[in-house]
Amino acid sequence: MDFNSPSPITAQWLSRDSTQIAPELIGCTLVRQMPDGSCFRGVIVETEAYAPEDPAMHAYRRPTARNRVMFGAAGIAYVYLIYGIYHCLNIVTDRAEIPSAVLIRALQLDTLPDWITPPQSLKPDRVAAGPGKLCRALKIDLALNATPFQPGQGLWLEHRYPWFQQQMDQDKLSLTQTTRIGLTKGVDLPWRWYLTDSPAVSRKG
DNA sequence: TGTAAGATCCTA
């Protein structure tokens, strides 16, 4: 068993179509480093892609103050506030001037942050089961908008562990592809992926 | 300057 962390995901790796990257991010690790240096890790188990010709994408019409980071280069965090309450974390993809991103919708956390345990009566698997919940669990808010995903910074990504890739190659793990959740536009685009048997997925089907 | 909708989540 290899206990070393896989290599960090680079901006170059993320400089491709969001619809190609979104399924490949399943099984990769999101790392959140707090200001005190402590780290929390979660395996990504659910993603959604947002693309240029996609009416559901925030930058579909034109650049605005909120969506401008999606017009920049790949490898940057796009964080926004939804319903005045929750935050959502996206990874900007593709090259500059091509607005696109992958929404991280659920994580399987390996360690529960201590500020989550007492107040939440959530089962551990459900603590980061949803885009708003994972941002709450890892203290991700607007302060992290436009942050590059880089080791040692507040946020970064790591490639799949070899054992995860092997399980995928042997069809012992599989992905499910479905339509996206919570939208009123682009509802028929099948751009959501999740790890089929994961208990940490926001919802199945 | 006003207003309707929103890539959510929890409770009833």
Added chain:
DNA sequence: AGGATCTTACAT
């Protein structure tokens, strides 16, 4: 099924 809660985008 409804409410919390408030920013954003677009219309006036």
